[in-house]
Amino acid sequence: MLTRLKGGHVVDPANGVDEVRDLFIEDGKIVAAPTDAGSAGEVVDCGGLIVMAGAIDIHSHIAGGHVNTARLLLPEWHRAFSARPGDTALSKVGWTTEETGLRYAEMGFTTVVEPAMGPQSALHAHLELADIPIIDKATLVVLGNDDLLLSMIRDGESADAIADYVAWTVDASKALGVKCINAGGSAAFKENVRSYAFDAEVPDYGVSSRQIVKALQRAVKDTGIPHPLHVHCNNLGMPGKSAEAAEATIMASEGLPLHLAHIQFYGYGTEGKRGFSSKGQELAALVNRNPDVTVDIGQVMFGQTVTISSDEMRQFAGRAQASPGKSIILDQEANGGGVVPMNYQEKSFHNALQWAIGLELFLLIEDPSRVFFTTDHPNGAPFTTYPDIFALLMDRDMRQTWIEALPKGVAKWTSLPQIEREYTLNEIATMTRAAPARLLGTKDRGHLGVGATADISVYRPNEDKAKMFAAAAYLFKDGTKVVENGAVIARPYGRALTLKTQSDAAMGSRLDRYFDDAYGLDSRWFKVDGGALRRDMPFREVPCL
Amino acid sequence: MTTAWIDGQPVSTGEAVREAAKLLSSSRFPLVWGSFDDASALREGTRLASLAGGVIDHRDLPTIVPLVEALRDNGMIRVSPGEARRRADRVLVLGSDPFESRTELFEQIFSVRPDLGPAKENAREIVLLGPASASAGAFASAAGEVRSIACPDGEIGDAVAILKAALAGRPFHDGPFEEGGARALAGWLKDAAFAVIVFDAARLDAIAIEVVAGLVSDLNTDTRASALPLAPGGAMGAAEAALWTSGFPLRTGFGRIDPDHDLVLNAADRLLSSGEADARLALCLGDARLGDHDVPTVLLTGGEGVEADRARIVFSVGQPGIDHGTVVHEARFGSFVSRPAERSSMLPNAADILSAIADEVGARVSSNDEARR
Numbered sequence: 036m037l038t039r040l041k042g043g044h045v046v047d048p049a050n051g052v053d054e055v056r057d058l059f060i061e062d063g064k065i066v067a068a069p070t071d072a073g074s075a076g077e078v079v080d081c082g083g084l085i086v087m088a089g090a091i092d093i094h095s096h097i098a099g100g101h102v103n104t105a106r107l108l109l110p111e112w113h114r115a116f117s118a119r120p121g122d123t124a125l126s127k128v129g130w131t132t133e134e135t136g137l138r139y140a141e142m143g144f145t146t147v148v149e150p151a152m153g154p155q156s157a158l159h160a161h162l163e164l165a166d167i168p169i170i171d172k173a174t175l176v177v178l179g180n181d182d183l184l185l186s187m188i189r190d191g192e193s194a195d196a197i198a199d200y201v202a203w204t205v206d207a208s209k210a211l212g213v214k215c216i217n218a219g220g221s222a223a224f225k226e227n228v229r230s231y232a233f234d235a236e237v238p239d240y241g242v243s244s245r246q247i248v249k250a251l252q253r254a255v256k257d258t259g260i261p262h263p264l265h266v267h268c269n270n271l272g273m274p275g276k277s278a279e280a281a282e283a284t285i286m287a288s289e290g291l292p293l294h295l296a297h298i299q300f301y302g303y304g305t306e307g308k309r310g311f312s313s314k315g316q317e318l319a320a321l322v323n324r325n326p327d328v329t330v331d332i333g334q335v336m337f338g339q340t341v342t343i344s345s346d347e348m349r350q351f352a353g354r355a356q357a358s359p360g361k362s363i364i365l366d367q368e369a370n371g372g373g374v375v376p377m378n379y380q381e382k383s384f385h386n387a388l389q390w391a392i393g394l395e396l397f398l399l400i401e402d403p404s405r406v407f408f409t410t411d412h413p414n415g416a417p418f419t420t421y422p423d424i425f426a427l428l429m430d431r432d433m434r435q436t437w438i439e440a441l442p443k444g445v446a447k448w449t450s451l452p453q454i455e456r457e458y459t460l461n462e463i464a465t466m467t468r469a470a471p472a473r474l475l476g477t478k479d480r481g482h483l484g485v486g487a488t489a490d491i492s493v494y495r496p497n498e499d500k501a502k503m504f505a506a507a508a509y510l511f512k513d514g515t516k517v518v519e520n521g522a523v524i525a526r527p528y529g530r531a532l533t534l535k536t537q538s539d540a541a542m543g544s545r546l547d548r549y550f551d552d553a554y555g556l557d558s559r560w561f562k563v564d565g566g567a568l569r570r571d572m573p574f575r576e577v578p579c580l
Numbered sequence: 581m582t583t584a585w586i587d588g589q590p591v592s593t594g595e596a597v598r599e600a601a602k603l604l605s606s607s608r609f610p611l612v613w614g615s616f617d618d619a620s621a622l623r624e625g626t627r628l629a630s631l632a633g634g635v636i637d638h639r640d641l642p643t644i645v646p647l648v649e650a651l652r653d654n655g656m657i658r659v660s661p662g663e664a665r666r667r668a669d670r671v672l673v674l675g676s677d678p679f680e681s682r683t684e685l686f687e688q689i690f691s692v693r694p695d696l697g698p699a700k701e702n703a704r705e706i707v708l709l710g711p712a713s714a715s716a717g718a719f720a721s722a723a724g725e726v727r728s729i730a731c732p733d734g735e736i737g738d739a740v741a742i743l744k745a746a747l748a749g750r751p752f753h754d755g756p757f758e759e760g761g762a763r764a765l766a767g768w769l770k771d772a773a774f775a776v777i778v779f780d781a782a783r784l785d786a787i788a789i790e791v792v793a794g795l796v797s798d799l800n801t802d803t804r805a806s807a808l809p810l811a812p813g814g815a816m817g818a819a820e821a822a823l824w825t826s827g828f829p830l831r832t833g834f835g836r837i838d839p840d841h842d843l844v845l846n847a848a849d850r851l852l853s854s855g856e857a858d859a860r861l862a863l864c865l866g867d868a869r870l871g872d873h874d875v876p877t878v879l880l881t882g883g884e885g886v887e888a889d890r891a892r893i894v895f896s897v898g899q900p901g902i903d904h905g906t907v908v909h910e911a912r913f914g915s916f917v918s919r920p921a922e923r924s925s926m927l928p929n930a931a932d933i934l935s936a937i938a939d940e941v942g943a944r945v946s947s948n949d950e951a952r953r
Contacts, residue, residue: 159916
């Protein structure tokens, strides 16, 4: 059936469209306007509404072992477990796979990337993703602390061999890309190293973080994976050292694309009596000067949340700030990780400055196609805070109101009060639609051109931008209307986007032996079998470059 | 081949599904209970319990309750078996042999010397703190030096608390240790390159597990150490799958719209004894049995005819991993693995039956909602 979205203001920067026009949908795709517009079987009146492609979140921890551990650790934020339910952003997230799908859809999101899937947790992650309704999902598989890669680099194995290993892992785990998290840091922590920088060597291997990042960056390119290597730098959150790590990593991109995750957590200097200051301006300038580099923010918002990370060294160090005071840290093959609850407080100088640094970076990085909209859910804040963040980006007066509520000392340590920029709708659409689709290599989405997947979000304009983005007037997923007036009306299952990477058969045999010899594990356990997920079509393949 | 019965009479699967849905949706508070080791069955079972407004519980949940409570209330630094195999130069084993029925896991960890980290050249040192003797049982064949310190199972928690005090330099009673023994053992852990403390999580209570976690946490102030709690994969996998489907690690009720997590109130035995559960669906595989309770029952049974006369509606189902594929938590891997069927079989998959009943219950719920409007 042909559906006509009639008379909406279409904001589609990927196709240079920013005007009132109709859109037509048929069989889950956007189609050209028919000669007789009246032939549409269904007409959705979008007069006065804003029409965009479905939003894409490139970095949100929504599934897998560590996310599930957070659920185990923190039942008290689930409404039913709480004697006095708190109206917090985290409690609004709910805690289940089903709620994840519903809450994202209500805000007009149609694709979300789980960015930290350990190779061992791949089936677990995909089982969870299979239970998330409506949205499409994808995963980045984590390498860079694994014994095999570090050994290969130490032993001087060829770039081809490393690319084969990466290709095998991406294919086995049904990932869309590769992430490295504090490359070498988790491996070093297992040898009781407590602080680790870009050029430090992992004991036992004599391999530096730089070597690991460069080897993976090249392997990702050689394998034809569209999404550049997704890097969580060393020394996250450490004043001074974090900014140095981000700078060193950016400078190491050396002409090849590189994505730096949640860069806000690296924007910390050491000035002032508290030894904590903003490096937001410097980092933004560095990003502006390095066109190979893309970043996402990891915006902090105030309130209770939980940090979930495969950066085991960082999570171990963060135990001291756990609130409530409990945490789970995992030593595991490769990265391991940890879950540490966190309460970001508006009255805390540190937390308030973190909030300001995130916004500085959002606003000072000039090109909206190189800065991505994330809170590193739930690390900086739960994804249910997105509407407020859209409003902060689009409304300088609102920022001013928030700044006035912060501790007095904060304003003089950040350039935020002086920044006049307000994001336009077109820039928001670039940052959350057009650019993420390009970054992930998913050409069928992020835009509203003919042939695109009919993932379409429609918003009702409102002076209060938070209200506008909290509740989509309509959301279409694969052409089906799934949200109306902010409420879910249908919950079909989306799919996980995967790549078909090719590796030499000899790598398969080598890994069969390796996992058995080194860890006593069966290599077949690392391979995700779509049949185990109990969905008709669990995957949708994205072509390699 | 008949695989479904109502009141002892063979019926089509569809008919039995409709009758089961009718029974469960007309119940005030139905219980969904049984051998939910297969994550696929657990996912569908949770959906069914949620749509029917009942409770879901696993037959082996008591074996993981102390661990769940300790993790939930206290947290832990823990290690996967594969990493323990490669790094643990010193292993403290608590209580009666935790590897008694875990031969493969024992082999994975103890059949080789550690080969990563500063102590990789050294033989692994193993201390058994418990009733077991170093020369008895599986540890006689471990690749490493084994010695034992006698301690009754009931005093393991106290012994670990004594080690914790010794490590911190606080005063303590010797407990099961010889004079100076506790301080020596605490020092031995502290001087490890990577110490691992392993225990059967079903044999310690939650407080004792929290004390182990506390000792490990204290050790990590200066050195590396990690806990390795051993728990049955079936119940652990069910708890994991329940976490993402309901937000909680089981014994979860759906009687009040939002899920309610309560390990005591939602225990199957209590709900049946008190009469709060007025209907049940039981998935009985292996040696699982219905027990003495008399309540209208939908039985999914893996054994031919076992206790079929005690249920109104009976489905014969296949064995996961044998008659059909399965997804289970594998302790050696520390995560889920999928296993294909071992043979071709006509027996239905319990997950499919549960799914069909859930769909039918869901349809009844929405048609009731329509009628009310």
